Amino acid sequence: MxxxxxxxxxxxxxxxxxxxxxxxxxxxxxxxxxxxxxxxxxxxxxxxxxxxxxxxxxxxxxxxVSPPCRHFKACGGCAMQHASDGFVADWKAGIVRAALRAQGIEGEIARVLTSPPDSRRRARLAGRRTKKGALVGFHARASDTVVEVPGCRLILPALTALIPALERIAVLAASRKGEAGLTVTDSTAGPDLHIDTDKPLTEELRITLPEIAREAGLSRLVWGDEIVAELEPPVQQMGRARVVPPPGAFLQATAHGEAALRDTVREAVGDAARIVDLFAGCGTFTLPLAETAEVHAVEGEAAMLAALDRGWRGVPGLKRVTTEARDLFRRPLLADELGRFDAAVIDPPRAGAQAQIAELAASQIGVIAMVSCNPASFARDAKTLLNQGYEMGPITVVDQFRWSPHVELATRFTRS
Structure with a gap:
């Protein structure tokens, strides 16, 4: 996730x-x-x-092929721009197959869906001060060196256009020896910026930063844990709902990738009337599914659930959505708690969700839609389900992090 x-x-x-x-x-x-x-x-x-x-x-x-980005050799953001799209798709499918075979599983890859260039709506850039101002970009391959990336073929042009403003902010947020993390996320109201820095937020910065935000057309600017400026709510569309995520909240990397995963999950749960969404975040799957089913959303971060709930309440006609703040690593939903649902959706972090998967495997829930951003942990968790009588359907590989080694996937598990 x-x-x-x-x-x-x-x-x-x-x-x-x-x-x-x-x-x-x-x-x-x-x-x-x-x-x-x-x-x-x-x-x-x-x-x-x-x-x-x-x-x-x-x-x-x-x-x-000729790399489409002139920064390819210096920048560490991409690994495979020198390969054809077909080769990269087959390579990523192969990564999933290899992870499954390491667990003794043979799986079917139904399709590989790749996000187009210039589509990343979220990116973490590094900002470093220089003698003449600041440098903003991605790190070089296996290095702390920051490489400028004007014309980057990964991220949305609207985010690339922010680099001059980010350089101004990096002068304020980075030290000469350290760097600031600058996470920019596209929203319907303009880019949402989160600044990760050890420098304190001074009164002078409280005056200067909102001015920069207005000039750059930012929707929100967050310094550390504090919202310094919110000119417009940074809305994300999730199904029919409009959600304002808390600062730093997880979102899928591209709108294309989110749609691919959402459609695969919808297909997996079918006409289930009662669904539990585990690791629900701000509602990527919960809110679209609520158009046809009652959904119980479970997530460890209360602020993300609050954003989900506000989004749900703002849309008339959705089915009932309930929320529960719960650490699913330490307190997974137990098998008997899962018994009241027709289907489960689970989208855990890279480490997977061994404890929660064990409870799902012990339950009688008929359908599980699993999303993963790590083929290795997915294969481990899939083996647990298969050992307890579930069958795995064809796998959709979703390549949101184009030209990188990162792989995401989704599939359906059903009781035999």
Missing amino acids: TDNLPPKTPQPDPAPRGEVTIETVTHHGMGRLADGTLVPRVLPGEVVTLSGEGAKIVTPSPER
Whole structure:
């Protein structure tokens, strides 16, 4: 359920080599030689020569393409821009298959749905002060170096256009030795900015920051835990409901990806009349499902549930929605509590939800729609359900983090 990018990839071996052939591409997007050496930005079957400056392609793969972004070699945000869309889709499906086979499971991949370029509606940029002002961008590959990314092909142009304003803010929020995290999220009222910094919020900043927010067209500006300016509520559309998430709340990375996951979940639960939504967040699935079913939304963060509830109350005609603030890692809904529902939706963080999955496996609930942002934890949890008599349907792979190693998926489990 998180929108964090995967861990930094291992560094390649810089030792000079003669001509060598790339055997495979790892799940981190690194080419691997027969001896295990890792090489970035290469494809299987390519013949390359290696030096301290990287790989020189001698025989390119037919799947090699020109990277669409000029920052590809320097920026660490993308790993696979040098590969065709078809190759990347097959590679991501392969990551899911490999995770399942590690648990002894053979699964069917029904489809791979990839978000288009320039569609990320949420991004965390790094801001660092310089002698002349500030630098805002993404980190270089496996490095703390900040790379400017004007013209980035990942994020929405409306967010890229904010970089000059973010540079002004970085001068105020970052130190010369440290950096500030600048998370920008698109909303119907304009970008929503959350600033992660150790610097205190002074009275001078309380005056300066709202001025910058107005000039930049921000809907909201949050410094640490404090809302400094809210010119318009940063509304997110969830089904027919309009939700104002609390600062820092989780959202799916792209509108396309959210729609793909939502449609897969809707298809999975079918005509269920009573649904429990576990790790419900602000209502990504709860509120659309409430158009046809009663939904009980369970989430650890009370502020997100409050936003969900306000969104539900603002739309006439939705079915009944109830909420429950509960730590599902320490206090999962028990099997007998799950018995009153026809279907469950579960979208846990990257670590998965072993305790809650164990209770679902022990319950008699007929249908489970599972969403995951980590194929490894998904496969582990799927094995628990399969061992207790559930059957797994075809898997939809959703690629919201285009050109990165990150993979999301959704599928349906039913009682035999």
